[in-house]
Amino acid sequence: MSVLSMPATRNQSDPEIDQLDRLSEDISAQFAVVEPEDVNLAIAEMLRLIANATGIDRCRLIEFDETGAPGRVHVAAGSSATTVLDPRATVPEAWFARRLFRGQRVVVSRPDELPQDAGAAREKARRTRGFSLLGLTAPASGAAVCALAAETSTTTKRWTPELIDVLQRITTASIVALRRRREAPPRTDVAAMTRLNARLEADNRYLKEEIKTHHDFEEIVGESDTLKFGLSRLAQVAPMNSTVLLLGPTGTGKELFARAIHERSRRHARPLVRVNCAALPPTLVESELFGHEKGAFTGAVGMRQGRFEMADGGTIFLDEIGDLTPDVQVKFLRVLQEGEFERVGSSRTRKVDVRVIAATHHDLEAAVANGQFRADLYYRLSVYPIRLPSLAERTEDIPQLAWFFVNRHQRDLGRRITEIPQRVISALQAHNWPGNVRELENVIVRAMIASEGDVLELDAPLTFTKRAAAASAGPPEHLDAVQRAHIESVLERCDWRINGAGNAADSLGLHPNTLRFRMKKLGLVRPGR
Numbered sequence: 001m002s003v004l005s006m007p008a009t010r011n012q013s014d015p016e017i018d019q020l021d022r023l024s025e026d027i028s029a030q031f032a033v034v035e036p037e038d039v040n041l042a043i044a045e046m047l048r049l050i051a052n053a054t055g056i057d058r059c060r061l062i063e064f065d066e067t068g069a070p071g072r073v074h075v076a077a078g079s080s081a082t083t084v085l086d087p088r089a090t091v092p093e094a095w096f097a098r099r100l101f102r103g104q105r106v107v108v109s110r111p112d113e114l115p116q117d118a119g120a121a122r123e124k125a126r127r128t129r130g131f132s133l134l135g136l137t138a139p140a141s142g143a144a145v146c147a148l149a150a151e152t153s154t155t156t157k158r159w160t161p162e163l164i165d166v167l168q169r170i171t172t173a174s175i176v177a178l179r180r181r182r183e184a185p186p187r188t189d190v191a192a193m194t195r196l197n198a199r200l201e202a203d204n205r206y207l208k209e210e211i212k213t214h215h216d217f218e219e220i221v222g223e224s225d226t227l228k229f230g231l232s233r234l235a236q237v238a239p240m241n242s243t244v245l246l247l248g249p250t251g252t253g254k255e256l257f258a259r260a261i262h263e264r265s266r267r268h269a270r271p272l273v274r275v276n277c278a279a280l281p282p283t284l285v286e287s288e289l290f291g292h293e294k295g296a297f298t299g300a301v302g303m304r305q306g307r308f309e310m311a312d313g314g315t316i317f318l319d320e321i322g323d324l325t326p327d328v329q330v331k332f333l334r335v336l337q338e339g340e341f342e343r344v345g346s347s348r349t350r351k352v353d354v355r356v357i358a359a360t361h362h363d364l365e366a367a368v369a370n371g372q373f374r375a376d377l378y379y380r381l382s383v384y385p386i387r388l389p390s391l392a393e394r395t396e397d398i399p400q401l402a403w404f405f406v407n408r409h410q411r412d413l414g415r416r417i418t419e420i421p422q423r424v425i426s427a428l429q430a431h432n433w434p435g436n437v438r439e440l441e442n443v444i445v446r447a448m449i450a451s452e453g454d455v456l457e458l459d460a461p462l463t464f465t466k467r468a469a470a471a472s473a474g475p476p477e478h479l480d481a482v483q484r485a486h487i488e489s490v491l492e493r494c495d496w497r498i499n500g501a502g503n504a505a506d507s508l509g510l511h512p513n514t515l516r517f518r519m520k521k522l523g524l525v526r527p528g529r
Contacts, residue, residue, distance in 0.1 A: 296345025
């Protein structure tokens with residue numbers, strides 16, 4: 001039996017950790033610039049997002065004074081979040097508070113792990129369906145101590161080292177916000193303001209080293225020519241400040257490319273802020289991108305920075321840019337052209353310095369032709385387009401990708417896969433992969449769950465193969481596939497001549513430069529080059 005050798009195992013975080021990592025970036029950027037009067041709202045919102053991301057029933061940030069007494073407590077439970085000045089109703093038992101103030105970490109995944117002096121907590125655990133408790137501290141030199149307390153009462157929660165690590169980093173980031181509120185000088189004291197800004201800048205640099213998410217560029221896995229072509233374009237544009245447009249089907253790894261561009265740019269010390277335009281309700285897109293003032297609309301209980309402000313000096317990644325509504329496209333165009341915008345409910349113009357990386361699976365040229373996307377915005381975005389190949393275009397990368405996903409998931413799934421039979425690889429390479437790399441990962445995970453030994457076996461046959469797709473009736477539905485096939489046939493007929501007599505550009509009715517752009521976008525390269 002022919003098998004592939006297994007490469008070295010790499011530890012990879014799960015989706016919950018990835019989401020919290022992105023949240024830590026946003027928190028670090030926002031806490032560094034939040035106004036002192038908005039610190040409590042920002043912390044309450046942070047706790048609410050943590051609770052939603054992890055399924056925690058109650059999440060608290062406790063501020064201690066120098067004597068160890070709990071002071072202000074920020075609480076998030078369910079969809080509500082608030083700040084309590086009287087801590088008596090929200091701070092847990094004395095044993096928990098004492099340990100946190102001493103800088104001790106409290107990790108309780110099951111009720112039987114509670115210490116003997118946790119009397120009330122033990123009683124509460126007996127009354128609930130499950131109980132877990134986590135306490136993490138972040139001491140600040142010469143100042144108060146804050147601690148993050150996370151609790152579940154409906155189910156037990158396993159506090160993995162990865163989860164504890166990212167929550168610890170978020171807890172540490174809270175120091176910057178607390179210092180901004182505590183040490184904010186009077187607005188008229190310019191000298192004190194200058195000193196504070198210098199101190200906060202130093203704090204921010206330090207915390208960025210602690211909080212910064214380390215993304216492994218090796219997650220862009222593969223050695224195929226089509227992928228190498230995209231990576232070569234990535235390497236060319238990354239050090240520049242040019243806007244980049246990532247094109248390709250869903251599931252091809254556009255966010256990985258965006259992170260690789262940011263980390264290799266001169267802006268890598270500043271945050272990369274991600275916005276999924278398709279996931280935002282139309283009524284909230286403008287507020288999410290540009291922020292809003294207190295009272296700008298019902299529910300705007302405080303000022304909120306938009307994603308562009310959070311990304312000032314760094315990079316903003318706008319995923320699924322083709323789903324922006326026409327009215328937001330107009331305001332977005334202004335930010336690209338002038339670097340200016342207004343928060344919702346404000347007439348004050350703000351300026352930002354942001355690099356834009358946009359991504360979409362839509363054909364924006366067709367959307368422009370249909371009037372669904374502004375032509376001037378499209379030309380602003382497509383300064384440097386990079387097309388990401390579909391998995392069907394780089395099947396030679398499938399063996400390497402398969403091992404990558406095995407190594408990523410086998411620890412969490414409790415598996416130790418040491419063999420992938422050649423027949424499994426052949427079946428994977430024969431599949432059409434309409435869902436691309438994301439679909440391949442799901443297939444590998446299902447196979448690992450179904451495999452009882454150390455040999456990977458597919459959970460079910462892959463029925464939609466390339467051969468079946470080729471035999472099916474009707475032309476390809478994706479416009480890029482139609483364009484690629486037509487342009488390639490004309491180029492072959494014209495011996496790949498773009499200029500001169502009998503050239504392909506004339507046959508297609510295109511300017512030669514336009515044809516070269518289309519060829520780059522579609523990944524068309526003359527054979528042998």
